[in-house]
Amino acid sequence: MSRKKTPKSKAGSAPATSALPAANGPRPVRPGTARPGPEAPPNGPPQPGRSSIGGGGDFYDVAFKVMLVGDSGVGKTCLLVRFKDGAFLAGTFISTVGIDFRIWDTAGQERFRSVTHAYYRDAHALLLLYDVTNKASFDSIQAWLMEIQEHAQDDVVLMLLGNKVDSAQERAVKREDAEKLAKDYGLPFMETSAKTGLNVDLAFTAIAKELKQRCTKAPSEPRFRLHDYIKREGRGASCCRP
Numbered sequence: 396m397s398r399k400k401t402p403k404s405k406a407g408s409a410p411a412t413s414a415l416p417a418a419n420g421p422r423p424v425r426p427g428t429a430r431p432g433p434e435a436p437p438n439g440p441p442q443p444g445r446s447s448i449g450g451g452g453d454f455y456d457v458a459f460k461v462m463l464v465g466d467s468g469v470g471k472t473c474l475l476v477r478f479k480d481g482a483f484l485a486g487t488f489i490s491t492v493g494i495d496f497r498i499w500d501t502a503g504q505e506r507f508r509s510v511t512h513a514y515y516r517d518a519h520a521l522l523l524l525y526d527v528t529n530k531a532s533f534d535s536i537q538a539w540l541m542e543i544q545e546h547a548q549d550d551v552v553l554m555l556l557g558n559k560v561d562s563a564q565e566r567a568v569k570r571e572d573a574e575k576l577a578k579d580y581g582l583p584f585m586e587t588s589a590k591t592g593l594n595v596d597l598a599f600t601a602i603a604k605e606l607k608q609r610c611t612k613a614p615s616e617p618r619f620r621l622h623d624y625i626k627r628e629g630r631g632a633s634c635c636r637p
């Protein structure tokens with residue numbers, strides 16, 4: 396199910412630019428306003444016969460579908476592995492083919508885009524990645540946002556992540572430019588590194604907190620504020636520094 400590629404091979408990975416209208420101004424893309432979609436498992440105690448996530452036998456009161464999207468090579472799989480296993484996949488770049496069923500890690504390559512679309516529909520949250528050392532991957536973000544707008548639920552929680560921030564000397568996307576884009580679209584934004592782990596746990600935790608609150612928040616409980624949370628907790632290259 397995997398295909399070996401040379402590092403940084405991103406040819407043909409950008410979303411189809413034909414999807415972008417000529418006047419492609421910023422459009423609101425449901426900033427951080429998700430509630431569980433219709434396919435979210437019910438809140439409450441584990442149910443007999445209920446499926447476990449990943450078939451591993453662990454049952455959850457609440458489960459959400461979070462997807463990683465972005466151009467090929469931006470580090471989606473590495474980010475997931477860093478979060479899940481605390482490790483970094485250095486060396487050979489093994490591009491994801493179609494959908495990785497371990498978790499909802501998607502392929503960034505254009506040729507798998509139609510497959511990926513099918514999985515947006517019931518996603519509760521999307522982590523949209525670009526690579527801070529690859530300008531083209533940042534330029535693709537608007538096209539990704541249009542895809543998301545077209546295929547994902549209206550209330551999907553969305554976060555923009557600029558990955559590979561450890562490669563400071565190769566930086567090709569200024570943090571300020573990404574901050575502006577994020578602000579224009581109302582997106583929470585952080586810079587991350589799957590290599591060092593910078594802000595990786597925070598990104599997933601913030602999404603989890605947002606989603607959980609939507610499902611379980613008592614009326615008296617203060618509302619979780621995703622933007623404020625990552626602003627407060629973000630490290631180093633986090634976007635929202637005071």
Ligand SMILES: Nc1nc2c(ncn2[C@@H]2O[C@H](COP(=O)(O)OP(=O)(O)OP(=O)(O)O)[C@@H](O)[C@H]2O)c(=O)[nH]1
Nearest residue numbers: 467468469470471472473490491503559588589590
């Ligand atoms: N320096 C550095 N390299 C990274 C980082 N994250 C990923 N990489 C490298 O970038 C390459 C691509 O990473 P992947 O995680 O496979 O990329 P992907 O987005 O899953 O790519 P597709 O599956 O093709 O969509 C690999 O060679 C990784 O080692 C990072 O945070 N820092």
Ligand SMILES: [Mg+2]
Nearest residue numbers: 471472490491
């Ligand atoms: Mg991958």
